[in-house]
Amino acid sequence: MNSRRSGRPADRTLEFLDVTDLADPLLVVKDLHTSFRTGRGTVHAVDGVSLTVGRGKTLGVVGESGSGKTVLARSIMGLLPTRDVIRSGTVQFAGHEMTTMAPAQLRQVWGAQMSMIFQDPMTALNPVVRIGRQITDSLRLHLHMDRKEANATAVELLRSVGIPSPEERVRWYPFQLSGGMRQRVMIAIALACAPRLVLADEPTTGLDVSVQAQILDLLEAMQSERHMAVVLVTHDLGVVAKRADEIAVMYAGRIVERAPTRTLFAHTHMPYTRALMDSIPRLANPSGTRLQAIGGRPPDLIHPPKGCRFAPRCPYAQDKCRESDPPLRTAASSDHVFACWFPLVDRVSADGSATSSASAVDREAPSS
Amino acid sequence: MADERKLHSPGVSSLLGIFPGQTPPLVVAAALADPPVDDDILAKRPLGALFWFALVWVALVAILAIIANWLPLPNPNHQNYAAINASPGIHHILGTDDLGRDLLSRIIFGARVSLVVGFASVAIGMVIGGTLGLISGFKGGRLDIALNAGSFVILAFPAIVAVIAIVAFWGQTLAKITIIIGVGTIPIMFRVVRASSLAFVNRDFVIAARTLGATSTRIVFREILPNVIPAAVSFGLITVAGVIVLEGSLAFLGLSVALPTPSWGNLISEGTANGNLSINPYILMWPALAMFLLLLSINLIGDRLRQRFDIREGLL
Amino acid sequence: MLSYLLKRLAQLVVVAFIISVLVFLLVHLLPGDPTVSILGGNVTAANRQILLHELGLNTPLYHQYWIWLIHALHGNLGQSYLTHETVGHVIATGFPIDVELIIISQVVAFAVAIPVALITSRRPNRPLDNIATTGTFGLLALPPFLIAPILVAIFAVGLHWFPATGYVPFSQNPASNLHDMILPGLALTAGSIAVYYRLLRSDLIMTLQEDFITMARSKGLSNRRIMMRQAFRPSTFSLLAVAGVNIGALLAGTFIVEYLFAMDGLGYSIVQAVQQRDYLLVQGIALVVAIAYVVLQFIIDFLFTVVDPRVTRE
Numbered sequence: 002m003n004s005r006r007s008g009r010p011a012d013r014t015l016e017f018l019d020v021t022d023l024a025d026p027l028l029v030v031k032d033l034h035t036s037f038r039t040g041r042g043t044v045h046a047v048d049g050v051s052l053t054v055g056r057g058k059t060l061g062v063v064g065e066s067g068s069g070k071t072v073l074a075r076s077i078m079g080l081l082p083t084r085d086v087i088r089s090g091t092v093q094f095a096g097h098e099m100t101t102m103a104p105a106q107l108r109q110v111w112g113a114q115m116s117m118i119f120q121d122p123m124t125a126l127n128p129v130v131r132i133g134r135q136i137t138d139s140l141r142l143h144l145h146m147d148r149k150e151a152n153a154t155a156v157e158l159l160r161s162v163g164i165p166s167p168e169e170r171v172r173w174y175p176f177q178l179s180g181g182m183r184q185r186v187m188i189a190i191a192l193a194c195a196p197r198l199v200l201a202d203e204p205t206t207g208l209d210v211s212v213q214a215q216i217l218d219l220l221e222a223m224q225s226e227r228h229m230a231v232v233l234v235t236h237d238l239g240v241v242a243k244r245a246d247e248i249a250v251m252y253a254g255r256i257v258e259r260a261p262t263r264t265l266f267a268h269t270h271m272p273y274t275r276a277l278m279d280s281i282p283r284l285a286n287p288s289g290t291r292l293q294a295i296g297g298r299p300p301d302l303i304h305p306p307k308g309c310r311f312a313p314r315c316p317y318a319q320d321k322c323r324e325s326d327p328p329l330r331t332a333a334s335s336d337h338v339f340a341c342w343f344p345l346v347d348r349v350s351a352d353g354s355a356t357s358s359a360s361a362v363d364r365e366a367p368s369s
Numbered sequence: 370m371a372d373e374r375k376l377h378s379p380g381v382s383s384l385l386g387i388f389p390g391q392t393p394p395l396v397v398a399a400a401l402a403d404p405p406v407d408d409d410i411l412a413k414r415p416l417g418a419l420f421w422f423a424l425v426w427v428a429l430v431a432i433l434a435i436i437a438n439w440l441p442l443p444n445p446n447h448q449n450y451a452a453i454n455a456s457p458g459i460h461h462i463l464g465t466d467d468l469g470r471d472l473l474s475r476i477i478f479g480a481r482v483s484l485v486v487g488f489a490s491v492a493i494g495m496v497i498g499g500t501l502g503l504i505s506g507f508k509g510g511r512l513d514i515a516l517n518a519g520s521f522v523i524l525a526f527p528a529i530v531a532v533i534a535i536v537a538f539w540g541q542t543l544a545k546i547t548i549i550i551g552v553g554t555i556p557i558m559f560r561v562v563r564a565s566s567l568a569f570v571n572r573d574f575v576i577a578a579r580t581l582g583a584t585s586t587r588i589v590f591r592e593i594l595p596n597v598i599p600a601a602v603s604f605g606l607i608t609v610a611g612v613i614v615l616e617g618s619l620a621f622l623g624l625s626v627a628l629p630t631p632s633w634g635n636l637i638s639e640g641t642a643n644g645n646l647s648i649n650p651y652i653l654m655w656p657a658l659a660m661f662l663l664l665l666s667i668n669l670i671g672d673r674l675r676q677r678f679d680i681r682e683g684l685l
Numbered sequence: 686m687l688s689y690l691l692k693r694l695a696q697l698v699v700v701a702f703i704i705s706v707l708v709f710l711l712v713h714l715l716p717g718d719p720t721v722s723i724l725g726g727n728v729t730a731a732n733r734q735i736l737l738h739e740l741g742l743n744t745p746l747y748h749q750y751w752i753w754l755i756h757a758l759h760g761n762l763g764q765s766y767l768t769h770e771t772v773g774h775v776i777a778t779g780f781p782i783d784v785e786l787i788i789i790s791q792v793v794a795f796a797v798a799i800p801v802a803l804i805t806s807r808r809p810n811r812p813l814d815n816i817a818t819t820g821t822f823g824l825l826a827l828p829p830f831l832i833a834p835i836l837v838a839i840f841a842v843g844l845h846w847f848p849a850t851g852y853v854p855f856s857q858n859p860a861s862n863l864h865d866m867i868l869p870g871l872a873l874t875a876g877s878i879a880v881y882y883r884l885l886r887s888d889l890i891m892t893l894q895e896d897f898i899t900m901a902r903s904k905g906l907s908n909r910r911i912m913m914r915q916a917f918r919p920s921t922f923s924l925l926a927v928a929g930v931n932i933g934a935l936l937a938g939t940f941i942v943e944y945l946f947a948m949d950g951l952g953y954s955i956v957q958a959v960q961q962r963d964y965l966l967v968q969g970i971a972l973v974v975a976i977a978y979v980v981l982q983f984i985i986d987f988l989f990t991v992v993d994p995r996v997t998r999e
Contacts, residue, residue: 080903112905119903124896129919129994139904174994190904391828391938392876392931400883400927401821404891419819529937530971531711533959538715614828618941621830622956634830641834641945646842653834664826672822 027230028054028077028198033090035069035076042303043087046072048254050090056197059224059231061241061262063277064251067299070234071120073251074200077232078117079107095197113143116191120203122183126175132159132186133171136193143194158189162219181212185219192223198230205240217244239281242266247336250274253300253310256329260337270332270344273311309342317343394611395557398604401672420673423666430663434480442474446629454649466652467645475631476659482625482632483663486547487613491605493551494558499601501555502562507570507589517563520556533624541627546619550612561604565597599674606671610664617660633660693986697979704975705757705968709750712959712967718742719766722961740766742964753968762972763965765958772969775954780973782950783939785855785862787932789870794877802882803912806889817882824879830941833872837945840868850947869946873939877931884927888920922993929985933978 035047046069054060064070075081077092079099092099094115099107119125126135136158137151146154152171159167162185175183184204191199201220205213221244224231233241241248242262249259250271258271269275276295297314300306306313312322319342327340388394433440443449443461449469457464463472505513532549539545569575570593578588619625620634628635633656639645640653719740720733737743741752756763762772805814827835841849852865892898893916901911940952951970958966 078903080899108905108907110905111903117900117903119896119900121896125900127897127901127915127919129992130915138901138906142905176995190900388934388938391934392825392880393934396880396927396930397825397876399923400880400887402887404887529940530708530955530959530967533956534711534715537960610825614830617828618830621941622944624956637830637834641837646834646838650838653838657831657835660831661826664828665822668822668825 025055026053027056027058027095028052028232029091029093030077031091031093033073033076033092034088035072035081036087037082038085038087044302045254045305046302047076048302048305050251050254050256052249052256052259054198054230054232055246056230057224057228058247059221059233059241059245061245061248062232062234062251063236063238063241063248065236065295065299067302068251069254069302070236070251071202074117074202074232074234078111078115078200080111080117109143112139112196113194114196115198115200116194116196118187118191118199118201118204120206122180122187123175125187126183128175131172131174132178135186136171136190139190139193154193155189158193159186161223162186162189162192163215164189180208181216184208184212184216188216188220188223192227192229195227196229198232199224200232200234202234203236204233205235205237213240237281238277250277253305254302255310255340256338257311257341258337258339260332260334260339264334264337268332268334268337270337270339271311271341272315272317272345275345309340317345319343388611388615391611391614393557394604394608395561397611397668398607398671398675401607401668402675420669423669426662426666427670430480430659431484433477434484437477437481440477442477443471445470445474445478445631447471457651463655464649464651466639467643467649472651472655475636476633476656479631479633479636479656480659480663482543482620482630483613483616483660485543486550486616486625487609487667489547490551490612491554491558491609493548494554494608495562495601495605498555498558499562499597502559502564503566503589503593503597505559506563506566507585507593509570513563516559520559532619536619536624541625543626543630546616546625550615554608554612557608558601558605562597562601565600566593569593569596599677603671603675606667606674610667610671613660613664613667693983697976697983700979701972701975705754705972706750708968708971709753709964710746712962712964713746713749715962717962719962719964722963723766753965757969757972762969765966766963767961772966775949775966776951776969776973779949779951779954779970780977781855782852782943782948783936783952785866786870786873786939786942786950787935789863789866790873790877790935791928791932793871793874794881797878798881798885802885802889803917806886806893807908807912809886809890814886817886821879821883824875827875829872829875829938830945832875833869833942833945836868836872850945852946852948869942869948872942872945873935877935880927880931881924884923885920888923889916892916892920918992922989925985925988925992929982933981936974936977936981 030050030052033047033050034045037044037046048069050073052060062070062073072081076088077099079092079102081088088100090100094110097110099110102110126132133152133155136155137146137148140146140151140154141148144151156167156171159171164170164182164185170178175186178186188204191201199220204220205216208216217240220231220233223229233245235241238248245262247259247261248265249256250265250273251257252273258265258269258274260268265274266278269278273295280294295314300310300313306323308323308325309315309318309327312318315322321342327342329338329340331338332344392400447470449465449471451469452461452465453469454467455461455465455469461471461473463476465471466475501516505516532553535549536546539549575588575592578592583591616625616632617634617637620632621638623635623638625634626632636656637653637660640650640656645652718737719742720736721728723736724732734743741749753763760773762776764771765775801817805811805817808814837849840846847868848865849868853861855862898911898916901915906915938952939950940956942948943950943953944956951974955967955970955974957963958970
């Protein structure tokens with residue numbers, strides 16, 4: 002499944018080793034910057050992001066709209082417009098450096114090794130192409146199947162994502178399906194060639210809550226079946242709370258806190274993360290409880306403010322926060338990094354009891 | 370998707386109207402428009418130099434046509450048998466035709482016909498058709514339905530038959546032809562202005578004016594009209610080009626302004642007759658060049674105007 | 686499906702009827718009558734009356750129309766007063782000429798517009814695109830009566846590659862016929878190229894911004910494949926609609942080209958017929974053109990349902 006014939010003689014065919022032979026981690030992003038030149042100035046959408054994803058693991062990337070999370074996902078993949086884009090940093094995937102690849106090589110990776118689930122299935126599916134064709138395109142391209150085989154595989158894929166009567170529906174058009182169905186089709190397309198890494202960009206936005214859960218369950222099931230790594234991008238912390246191994250919180254193009262899920266919830270450091278948690282409506286709360294929104298608006302990414310970017314909206318901001326930008330530092334556990342001068346754990350821990358201060362060591366976290 | 374721009378097959382209403390054999394101006398206007406995408410993708414079109422050439426050419430032609438009588442030109446119909454088919458030279462800057470008539474003079478005088486018919490008839494169409502369209506779009510109701518249906522039928526009619534017939538009937542003078550064609554452009558102007566004003570009628574500022582007690586007339590002319598004018602003017606210019614072509618086609622067949630008044634269509638026709646093409650290609654070449662440049666210029670100007678005012682083609 | 690067809694058929698009949706009435710009224714209300722052209726020098730009041738009576742032209746208008754209608758429904762469109770050719774014959778020889786001219790012009794238009802649009806839409810406002818845009822304006826400034834003489838001057842008179850006038854009927858000699866039709870066909874094509882190119886380019890530019898194109902890229906599909914298979918088809922809708930309108934306009938307007946290239950197509954025939962008050966000829970040709978136009982619209986609508994799966998046949 003991982004062999005491929007070389008295309009034109011000039012292309013260097015990439016060799017992808019079998020999954021089990023790979024050393025962890027699968028994806029290593031170091032200091033990724035992505036900016037767009039626009040008429041109004043240069044937008045620094047991704048401003049120095051580093052993260053890793055192990056094989057078979059799930060990383061959740063959480064942030065408001067405008068935080069740069071979608072651009073991050075596309076940047077990792079390399080799926081950016083060709084003009085007026087500046088990108089720097091490294092993206093190591095399965096032993097290959099993505100940022101220096103030629104387009105032909107990227108096309109060998111896309112769909113086959115790394116794929117993306119897009120946010121809005123109504124616009125991401127070609128409205129005038131049957132959904133079967135949209136699946137078999139990748140199958141025939143990367144796995145070199147003939148039409149009959151590809152078609153049969155497409156039917157099976159549709160069945161596995163829970164679409165009833167797939168033999169019939171494989172010939173349908175996207176507009177004939179409901180929102181939830183379309184999203185399932187998107188998953189089927191993304192998973193068709195069994196990629197090692199799937200970037201899921203807001204896969205459940207706009208769906209009913211019950212359907213959301215189904216879709217996420219489906220993704221999880223497929224993931225464990227195929228030992229796939231997933232980067233789950235969302236604005237909803239609740240979505241990743243149960244399903245991610247690690248969560249990275251993004252704000253204004255940067256990661257402001259990253260930790261294994263349990264640690265993040267137990268020892269939240271960054272006020273922004275706390276605010277995100279607080280804004281999740283809980284069933285347990287009495288009805289009529291006010292939703293806690295985060296006041297203010299995301300910062301201007303063309304001319305970001307001096308100092309901490311969250312400071313204008315942070316209830317705990319001090320002068321130091323507005324003066325200088327807090328660097329990413331390591332917390333008590335080495336897999337937990339955050340960027341805040343006055344992290345929450347210094348004040349009050351999750352269960353409300355006071356803890357000793359000085360728990361944050363003033364040591365630059367290694368950029369990992 | 371291409372939803373915004375979907376020109377669904379208009380069924381019976383053909384937009385044929387008065388422009389047979391040409392791409393209808395409405396279609397031209399829609400085609401020239403830029404797609405509604407971000408500016409970053411479609412940087413401003415660099416039409417700078419060409420646009421100024423266009424403006425200069427139209428102005429030049431217009432001025433020459435106006436002051437023609439006072440220019441030191443030989444009479445355009447004066448046949449000088451001593452200088453038949455003369456090449457361009459000092460005495461006849463563009464040469465002469467097979468009857469010894471000075472080509473430059475004929476072209477300048479002929480420009481009058483094209484320009485007058487072009488601009489005046491579109492002006493007629495815009496004033497009458499446009500006003501009707503404004504009112505109809507604003508008032509709605511039965512008047513609107515009636516006018517709309519009427520313009521439908523008129524546009525579906527092979528109008529060339531009507532134009533030829535009426536010209537033959539009424540007479541081939543400049544004024545009459547201008548009026549006939551002008552009346553012929555009324556339905557299309559009506560539809561364009563009506564569609565444009567419909568887009569504004571339900572906007573907040575109109576409703577606001579209403580609640581402030583403004584009378585209908587005031588609203589129509591103070592609120593809606595200024596918003597409709599850019600689209601109408603830009604489309605009008607493209608229609609001018611279409612009318613100039615129409616008149617040229619008629620003149621080519623001898624169905625426009627009666628000879629001996631020169632008109633560019635006539636001149637081009639003469640250029641192909643009697644084996645002139647092989648003997649003296651200049652007879653064809655100069656008027657053809659002049660007309661080509663004029664049409665080019667008008668379209669460029671119309672397009673630049675449209676760019677400036679950012680017209681979207683929701684005009685159908 | 687059946688009700689759809691019936692509905693369109695009804696539309697066809699209604700339009701044909703209305704147009705025939707309007708045309709009838711128009712030509713009959715003009716001053717003059719065919720007697721002048723027929724009698725030529727022998728026009729006296731008496732002769733005219735006799736002729737008018739013979740031709741049935743001094744009965745009330747509604748009566749004349751009724752006679753015409755009855756005959757038309759039986760397939761008899763009458764004769765030309767001047768040449769005594771049956772109207773049917775004129776149409777049978779003239780209509781194919783017009784159709785062929787239009788087909789040639791449209792084939793050339795699409796053959797030029799589509800590839801250029803596919804190429805330039807990927808890099809809008811780069812040099813190649815700007816050259817194409819300038820070319821577009823140039824083409825729009827070359828209407829048939831302007832470009833036909835130039836084509837004749839260069840290719841017929843100058844290079845002797847093609848004939849300046851005349852043609853051989855298709856049934857006689859297809860190759861020769863096409864050869865003769867090329868110049869007149871080209872004369873009709875300039876405006877179409879310009880408009881089809883711009884529209885397709887615009888739509889392609891818009892389509893290329895859509896999410897599903899990015900998604901197609903993310904599957905690893907090549908740019909060329911994306912262009913041809915994913916981007917092209919949704920971008921053709923405007924083109925299809927405009928082609929319908931454009932061809933309709935051409936249907937009514939081939940007379941310049943016919944005149945210049947001495948072809949007896951319907952365009953020039955109807956112009957002459959109006960001038961000579963050859964009523965029956967005018968009626969017949971106008972009817973045929975109107976019917977042809979409605980059928981064209983029908984075909985375009987049908988093609989829409991084929992090309993865009995979201996459009997259902999109602």
